[in-house]
Amino acid sequence: MEGVDTSGQMIGRYRLLEKIGEGGMGVVHLATDAQGRQVAVKVLRPGVASDQTALRRLAREVDSMRRVHSPHVAEIVDADVTAEPPYVVTQYVPGRTLEQTVRDRGALRGVELQRLATGLADALAAIHAAGIIHRDLKPGNVMFLDNGQPVVIDFGIAQGVDATRLTATGLVIGTPGYLAPEIIEGEDAAAPADVHSWASTIAFAATGRAPFGSGTFESIFYKIMEGKPDLDGVPAAMMPLVRAAMARNPAERPTAQALIGLASRLDVEATMFDKPSAPHTKPLTAVAAPPMANPRDFRGQLPPVAPPPQQPPPPYGRRPYPQPPPPSASRERPPDAGPKPDEPKPYGLYRLLSFILLAGAVGLAMVVPSVAVIIVLIVLLLLRVADRAHQTLTSKRTRRGPRPADVAGVIVKSPFSVVRAGLVMALISPVGIFAALVVLVIALASKSEMTTARALSFSAAAFIIVQCLGPGSQPARAQLARIWGAVAPRRDRALIVVGVVALLTFFLVSFSLSQTPELRPFNFPQFNHDLAHTRHQIRQLLGH
Known part of the structure; x- marks a missing residue:
């Protein structure tokens, strides 16, 4: 293997223990200092190392890395x-790296995925604020701490945003499946490449697969140049943000700073009946290790850090992406601010609430079938329209940030959303009608004295x-989950609502079982006569 033997050899003040990684520029070793x-x-x-260009590049890397300070970045110490x-x-x-974690445990879901998205965005924001780019963000360069927070490692090819693009003979800069299209085209990469x-x-992380295959x-x-990623399995709430960050045109991608606010506000578990994430079969980290070195331990041993370079102006015609205010650890949350970002919403209770509501609708159908069907269809239509409005609003704000007129624009387009939702419901209704006819025939053909009304x-x-659980019902269920989340964002409140x-x-179902169904507005003699005649023919056909 090309590199340095790690059998106790000293590099500077550090004793090498073992090789833990390697790339095109060098080999990474686990080592210990004198303490x-x-x-x-x-x-x-x-x-x-014999290439003067590579040495200049390493010097620039050191100077760049020392300007980066973030809990989500492995900082330089010497x-x-x-x-x-x-x-x-x-x-x-x-x-363990993100790559190892997904390989062993499966794709991330819910709070884990949101924590990863927000943490990586915070890391990139700190990197870009220092005037540099990483250029090799990938699952193998993301580690997890004990608390599940991600840390970006290996600035092996980081360089200043204003630096001349450097290459070395036989060296591929970046990892093919995670490169931005502008890098493949040979352009000078900027911060949007890291966003891609x-x-x-x-x-x-969300699918367990490389988005552009192998x-x-x-x-x-x-596939990268054509913008054809495989995103099957990415949560619906996360999809607009991922697609926006993968925009073919770098100027259309959100900034890393904007990603922090957008990712932290996403409701990644809004889909009620998603399969739960894989169980935790292995811990995120290994056993306790000696204390990590801190940059403060080496204060005074390195020359003063150079000032960050001036950021170049955005391309002509591009509006700067809106920057959300940076999070403050000392900022107190108001009492009614809802759950903390790390406090997961009780989605299991939301599913239970939706099933209870469905049971109530069935109970209502036992008393007034026609009225129950009409009410359920209206509610499903409204839920679909609201889900469409939510997706449109999220997509707009993901692409260009929030604007005061966003809500008004969605309201203006609501009539078109109603028509669209109605057409979709008309297309999927035959499945429910077929199920209703099958149940009706079975009930009419039974030997019991069940009335036609029952x-x-x-x-x-x-x-x-x-209609509520069958094909095509996911948008309505997702919107209902959002409503429960707004009504009862915390577990204690959700338990009260449940x-x-x-x-x-319970009272509605108990009452319905003791009542004779009312067929209005279909309770007229001809309908009852035809239904009774149909029942008689079915029984004759079956020989009852």
């Missing part, structure tokens, strides 16, 4: 670009259940 603190030492490969061989020392992050890599990394460089590059009530109940709704539903 026993673990650090990560990146040593330039012998073939690259460096010597004049040593033989040159090396850079960063904080060592014990644990952020989206690819989040897509991998295979030859040519096939992967073709048979119709069972038929209406079957139609309602299929108790109240369950009690009302």
